[in-house]
Structures are given as structure tokens and as C-alpha cells.
Amino acid sequence: MLLQEFSVLEKQPTLLSSQLFYRNSVADLTLNRVMLFWKRVDMSRRHARSFLCVSKDAKNTFLLLNDIIVARETEEGGQKNKQGGKKEKVPLHSYGFTVSYADRTKHHRWRCKALMFHCKDKSQCQQWVQTINDQLSLLCSRPKRLLVYINPYSGKRLGKRIYEQRVAPLFAQASISTDVIVTKHANHARDHLETEADVEQYDGVVCVGGDGMFSEIIHSLLYRTQRVSGVDHHQYDQDLVPCDLRVGIIPAGSTDCICYATTGTNDPVTSALHIVLGDSQPIDVSSVHHNNTFLRYSTSLLGYGFYGDMLMDSERKRWMGPARYDLSGVKMFLNHHYYKGTVSFLPAEGNLEFPKDKMGCRSPCHICKTSVNRLSLSGDQVCEMAKEKSDREMSDDGAWHVIRGTFLAINAVCISCACPRSPGGLSPSAHLADGTMDLILVHRASRLDFLRHLIRHTNKDDQFNLSFVEVHRVRQFRFAPEQSDVTSEAELSECSRKIGTAQVGSAPTGPGTSHSSWSCDGEILPQAAIQVSVHCQLVKLFARGIEWGSSSTHSHCL
Ligand SMILES: Nc1ncnc2c1ncn2[C@@H]1O[C@H](COP(=O)(O)OP(=O)(O)OP(=O)(O)O)[C@@H](O)[C@H]1O
Incomplete structure (x- = not known):
């Protein structure tokens, strides 16, 4: 982020500001509607260091609210930083809270990191956690309930394990509730979405698998959307109605090119973070x-x-x-x-x-x-x-x-x-x-x-x-x-009916x-x-497109 952009964001009305402990020194922490930012206070000189000072620890002087996952109180005496594994020395205060956020690492991969702040008393700690989470709850693009389909046979057959070990914990951390279906056969997800699933109650559908699984899911969603809207997709020049539900892809297949082309990587944790943060990327x-x-x-x-x-x-x-x-x-x-x-x-x-x-x-x-x-x-x-x-086509x-x-x-x-x-x-x-x-x-x-x-x-x-x-x-x-x-019309409609199961060899x-x-x-x-x-833009994914650059300095430090 450029300094000018930061200066604009910094001037947003302050929601909460206190002096807390951050990494064994005192820091002024401020929350406004768009970001959480802090500056270390040089106690000996009694003046705050400017953001532009070349501090060894200039990294992560701010977090955009959009990148924050959740704030949580840490248990008393539990000052262990889970990411670093190191115990931080907290000489004065034993109350603290962590702010989990999505951090950009190399090659467009994102990781969940956490920052820890220590407070002088429990009520201050609770106030911070409450205020940060209240602001996060205003981000209405974030999903609260998801329908997840796992193809256990995708790619190297690791879909179930990938979901349980790397994705489900992130969803739980973000308090996203899920209904998980492990598919039993090809087109299980399609049939379930078309007939049984009450899609109205979900904020999105997640598919754990490859491009084939994604295709199965968007076919169901698009069929359903056209049917409900009274649109006949058999008419070639018909304008189709875009699908409201966003789709998340947790890559576990052989190629995962939709995921790669929309996030820049085929990494399950990155995809899970895009879902948690409620990103939205339309695709044609x-x-x-x-x-x-x-x-x-x-x-x-x-x-x-x-x-x-x-x-x-x-x-x-x-x-x-x-x-x-x-x-x-x-x-x-x-x-x-x-x-x-x-x-x-x-x-x-x-x-x-x-x-x-x-x-x-x-x-x-x-x-x-x-x-x-x-x-x-x-x-x-x-x-x-x-x-x-139609006017354009006539003239075209x-x-x-x-x-x-x-x-x-x-x-x-x-x-x-x-x-x-x-x-x-x-x-x-x-x-x-x-x-x-x-x-x-x-x-x-x-x-x-x-x-x-x-x-x-x-x-x-x-x-x-x-x-x-x-x-x-x-x-x-x-x-x-x-x-x-030379296919007859009868053969054609039969093929069309069966098309979801790809009649290999019948072509x-x-x-x-x-x-x-x-x-x-x-x-x-x-x-x-x-x-x-x-x-144009018929389906939306939980993704952000590929960003310029991919280093964590991109958004977190000046
Ligand atoms: N439980 C299941 N058993 C067998 N096939 C399934 C099951 N669940 C889904 N499928 C089908 O498997 C096909 C391939 O799935 P997916 O894309 O997830 O894996 P993949 O290994 O990447 O395969 P591909 O490279 O063919 O896309 C999909 O078309 C889907 O309909």
C-alpha cells in the first residue's frame, strides 16, 4: 500500500484506540472502519515513532479489516504464539487477545497468521475483541453457512483429508457452519443440489475436488437458476440469468485449472481463506x-x-x-x-x-x-x-x-x-x-x-x-x-439427457x-x-483474481 493510500485510510473515524503491549513494547493501537494499525511508543524518548521510521520491525504496522479473520481473547497466562511457537515475555500484563488474519506469502499463497496484543486488564481485552468482531460482522460478503461437497476420488484421493485437516479448522475459526457431503458416485452432488438441497439457506457451495467436480456443481446451479427464472437454456441466443450463490473451490483434483487461474495457486489453505474472507470473483x-x-x-x-x-x-x-x-x-x-x-x-x-x-x-x-x-x-x-x-447482432x-x-x-x-x-x-x-x-x-x-x-x-x-x-x-x-x-434428433436428445454422465465411447x-x-x-x-x-459473469467464485505481486509487504507494512 502506498503512503498516500494509508494516510487516507488512517483518517477514517477512530472506533477504539489504546496503549497496549505488542511484542514486548508499548504500542498505540487504533481501530477504524477499514483497518487496525499500531505504532510503537518509544518510552525513553516519550514520543511515538512515525510510521515511516526505519524500524527493524516495520512489518505489519497495519492490517486491513478485510484481511482479518477473527479476534479472540487468549487464555490467561497463555501467551504462547501458536505460529512462532515461541513464548513471548509479557512482564506487565497477563491479559491478551489475538487477531488472526490472512497473510500473503510467495507465489500468491495465503496463510493464516496471528498477532498478539496484551492489555492492562480483562475488560480492555474484551472491549477490543468485541469491537473488532463487531466490525467484522458488518462485512456482509462473508459466508456464515456453506454446503460442502467432497469428491473422495479426485486427483490423488486426498480430498477428504485435505478438507478435514487444512480447511475445516479455518471455517471453524471463522465460525462458519457447514453441511458436508462426501459424494458416493459421479453426479451425486448434481442430483443432491437439484433435488434435495435447500440452497436458500446457504451463502455458498464449496467443492473439494478437481475441475470435473466444479463443472458438475456449476451445471446444477445454473440449471436451477434458469429453471427458477423461467429461462430456456436450449435457445442458443437466450440471455442466461446469473447464479446468486458463490462457489468455492478447494483444489484436490488432477489439474485444478479454474482454481489456479482465479487465485494464482492451487493451494487449499489459500482457497479456504478466500472463502472465509468472502471474496467474490465473477467468471464468464x-x-x-x-x-x-x-x-x-x-x-x-x-x-x-x-x-x-x-x-x-x-x-x-x-x-x-x-x-x-x-x-x-x-x-x-x-x-x-x-x-x-x-x-x-x-x-x-x-x-x-x-x-x-x-x-x-x-x-x-x-x-x-x-x-x-x-x-x-x-x-x-x-x-x-x-x-x-439483438440489435448488435443484426448489425454484426x-x-x-x-x-x-x-x-x-x-x-x-x-x-x-x-x-x-x-x-x-x-x-x-x-x-x-x-x-x-x-x-x-x-x-x-x-x-x-x-x-x-x-x-x-x-x-x-x-x-x-x-x-x-x-x-x-x-x-x-x-x-x-x-x-x-449424422446423429438423428432422437439420438441427440438422448445424448443431451445423458450428458451429465459423459457417455464415453457413445460419441x-x-x-x-x-x-x-x-x-x-x-x-x-x-x-x-x-x-x-x-x-459475461454468469457465475461468482470465492476468489479475488490474481493480484499483482504476492509478497506480504504488499498490504501490511509501509
Ligand atoms: N464419489 C465419486 N465416485 C466417482 N466419481 C465421482 C465421485 N464424486 C464425483 N465424481 C465424479 O468424478 C469426476 C472427476 O472429479 P474431479 O474433477 O473432482 O477429479 P479429477 O481427478 O480432477 O478428475 P478430472 O481430471 O477428470 O477432472 C467428476 O466428473 C465427478 O462427477
Whole structure:
């Protein structure tokens, strides 16, 4: 935080101020509506040190209220600092309280830390705890009751343990009550959310698992929201109603790319802290249709060719765990299939940034902020927007771009799809909530060139700066394989009904045939010919987006 910003915040009306003991010396502690701050008092010189003095202990001279989890009285004589493990010497006062807060550490990871203050008497101690917690209770974005689904078979099958050991204690500390369901089979969470769960009583849904589990949950929430609002999601150009409930992701899966792309890490404690602090990050969702029949929603990767074939192959190797993706990736790379087809897309005209700009989406992102914030729109505004949209589409009709070609891969991403192996992701500059998706077309190329393209996802080289790769920021796109689908309407609606369970092997496409299949956030779609439309900020996550920098000095010291 800059000194000017601090000076503004410091001038907020004071709620409580006292002289207390902090780290064996006297400090003036002050609480206002936005932060808790303190300065050490130099007893010998009888003047307070200024905030800018170069004190050895200049760290953590303030905490933003938004980052504080809870204040608690410490037991008498219990001056043990749990984080440091060291006993602090408290010569004068045995009453104290701790302030737990979320601290930013390296690589966007957050940790729960605690500061301890000592008071002259119990009533002063109680007054501080009460006043801090009263202020925290005014932060209405913080969840009080959550519905948690744990997939015990995600990734390395550690979901239950991760939740119990690393997440549940933080929820308990923040007095969040939870109803926890350990899923017994695929689509257990979906069915429970759709039929049994009384979602009105919760402030959010948490999924402990991977991207597949997240997808299952947002499908249920979005189905439910559209049904309650009377919206028919089968109509391709229908404006969808955003989902009110926020979703938290505790990463425990094979890739966890939604979590990584929205928090900058795949760390369960960081995700739990974002939930506890009530962070909110809208994300775009694309809807995938085939002939006016809704197929699925997508929040991460919609991939045809290389990624579609890889998913199809890896589904047969589920028993191998996360290693199946590596093996199938190598196999598909060696197979080197390419597919003919026609891609048509509506470019995101008027957008200020493009996939090759390398600006990225960093919180707070002005590009996403200036995109229409549908989550705050009233019903009338949504109607007005729908009208504007249809006017725009009529005038945009000629704006559709058509590319007929032979493709190794066609990828469409609503977010960067970053993950630990590919920290930039498939499209490093994709925005989380600007109402667009990045359409990446990898044209036919030699194996060696394709390998160069793939390797660039793991290093700092530009994967788009190759003659056979093109990338477009789009609002809608369509794809038609050279031989269009021959699936009957009856088959189509049957597939659509079963789609939640990904009918692997029932799809009429696959390697070795003239067309591939689409991988839609890890599920295989039965049709190759699809229409895709992006819906701006349709779902909200308990996240903050990726922040600039990640050091604790960012917010806690001057
Ligand atoms: N108890 C369960 N048993 C079997 N499958 C389950 C269970 N609970 C959820 N699932 C299904 O497992 C699939 C994969 O889950 P998840 O994404 O959490 O794990 P993952 O290891 O990351 O898998 P993937 O890489 O395929 O996404 C989801 O589609 C979900 O529907």
C-alpha cells in the first residue's frame, strides 16, 4: 500500500484506540472502519515513532479489516504464539487477545497468521475483541453457512483429508457452519443440489475436488437458476440469468485449472481463506449448443482435435490417476491427427485488449470491471441488454469471420487455463470476466512445429507467435466438421439427457475418423458441430483474481 493510500485510510473515524503491549513494547493501537494499525511508543524518548521510521520491525504496522479473520481473547497466562511457537515475555500484563488474519506469502499463497496484543486488564481485552468482531460482522460478503461437497476420488484421493485437516479448522475459526457431503458416485452432488438441497439457506457451495467436480456443481446451479427464472437454456441466443450463490473451490483434483487461474495457486489453505474472507470473483461461462439443443456449459477449455482426442483416450485409463493425461498426451502427439472443418466466429469488437497483448487479467482488473456487470443488473436492465444485444447482432451479421482449414487443434478458453505445469496457461492474457473467450486455431503443421507450440506453454516463449497458430478474442463461434454430424434428433436428445454422465465411447467421433470430439471442461461432447456463446459473469467464485505481486509487504507494512 502506498503512503498516500494509508494516510487516507488512517483518517477514517477512530472506533477504539489504546496503549497496549505488542511484542514486548508499548504500542498505540487504533481501530477504524477499514483497518487496525499500531505504532510503537518509544518510552525513553516519550514520543511515538512515525510510521515511516526505519524500524527493524516495520512489518505489519497495519492490517486491513478485510484481511482479518477473527479476534479472540487468549487464555490467561497463555501467551504462547501458536505460529512462532515461541513464548513471548509479557512482564506487565497477563491479559491478551489475538487477531488472526490472512497473510500473503510467495507465489500468491495465503496463510493464516496471528498477532498478539496484551492489555492492562480483562475488560480492555474484551472491549477490543468485541469491537473488532463487531466490525467484522458488518462485512456482509462473508459466508456464515456453506454446503460442502467432497469428491473422495479426485486427483490423488486426498480430498477428504485435505478438507478435514487444512480447511475445516479455518471455517471453524471463522465460525462458519457447514453441511458436508462426501459424494458416493459421479453426479451425486448434481442430483443432491437439484433435488434435495435447500440452497436458500446457504451463502455458498464449496467443492473439494478437481475441475470435473466444479463443472458438475456449476451445471446444477445454473440449471436451477434458469429453471427458477423461467429461462430456456436450449435457445442458443437466450440471455442466461446469473447464479446468486458463490462457489468455492478447494483444489484436490488432477489439474485444478479454474482454481489456479482465479487465485494464482492451487493451494487449499489459500482457497479456504478466500472463502472465509468472502471474496467474490465473477467468471464468464460459455454455453455449447448443437442445433438449438443445449449440450453443456464451459468455464475452462473447449478443445477439439488434440485435446479432444487426448481426453477421449485418457477416459479409458482412469485407473491410472492423473498420469493418464501424460500418457494420452504423448500418444495423441505421436498420432498427429488433423481434422478438416469450418470455424466461424464473431470477434469481440470494441474490446480494449487482445490475446497477444500480454496484459493479462490482474486483480482489480479494469477490463473485467468495465465489462457489463450482469450480476448487479435489475430485471429491466437485463431486458434492455437483450434488446441491445439483438440489435448488435443484426448489425454484426457481416462481422462473422469464417475460416475453413485443416486443424491439429481448436481450443476455446474463457479463462487462461493456467496450472502449475503451464503457469501462463493456454491463453495467458485471457480475462476472467470480460464476456469473451479466446479462440486458438492450430493449423496443420509438422510434428516438430507442433511440439514447439506445445513446449511454449511451459516456458516464457509466446505459443501464439508461430505461423500455423492464430488466436482471436471472440463472443461467439461455430464449428462444422467437414462431414457434418449424422446423429438423428432422437439420438441427440438422448445424448443431451445423458450428458451429465459423459457417455464415453457413445460419441460418433474420435481419432481415426474424419472428425474428432470436443472436450468440454473434461467431458466429451457427442457432437462435433457446435455453436458456442459466451455469457459475461454468469457465475461468482470465492476468489479475488490474481493480484499483482504476492509478497506480504504488499498490504501490511509501509
Ligand atoms: N464419489 C465419486 N465416485 C466417482 N466419481 C465421482 C465421485 N464424486 C464425483 N465424481 C465424479 O468424478 C469426476 C472427476 O472429479 P474431479 O474433477 O473432482 O477429479 P479429477 O481427478 O480432477 O478428475 P478430472 O481430471 O477428470 O477432472 C467428476 O466428473 C465427478 O462427477
